[in-house]
Amino acid sequence: AAKDLDVDGAIVTIVDDMIATGGTICRASEALISQGAVEVHAACAHGLFTGGAISRLDEFVNGVHAANSLQNPRAVISGGPALARGVRSLLDDSS
Secondary structure: OOOOOOOOOOEEEEEEEEEOOOHHHHHHHHHHHHOOOOEEEEEEEEEOOOOOHHHHHHHHOOEEEEEOOOOOOOEEEOOHHHHHHHHHHHHHHHO
């Protein structure tokens, strides 16, 4: 069951670690729109986008954005700088 959220008139972004079929994002988007959200966007670290997920998502969300951890047509967010900062921090701590 959808939670009662205060999203009336809001632009909402759903952030998930991975999008495979897109079913969860589509259901969440439906719930948000029914509660008054004016736009819903989705973002993820790993975009698998299997089984027609992109076309399904295009019906339910205003935009889909994914990190470039996997090659896919929505890989627009570079994870490289964050990864480099993490590695640098680990190396600095060990010296």
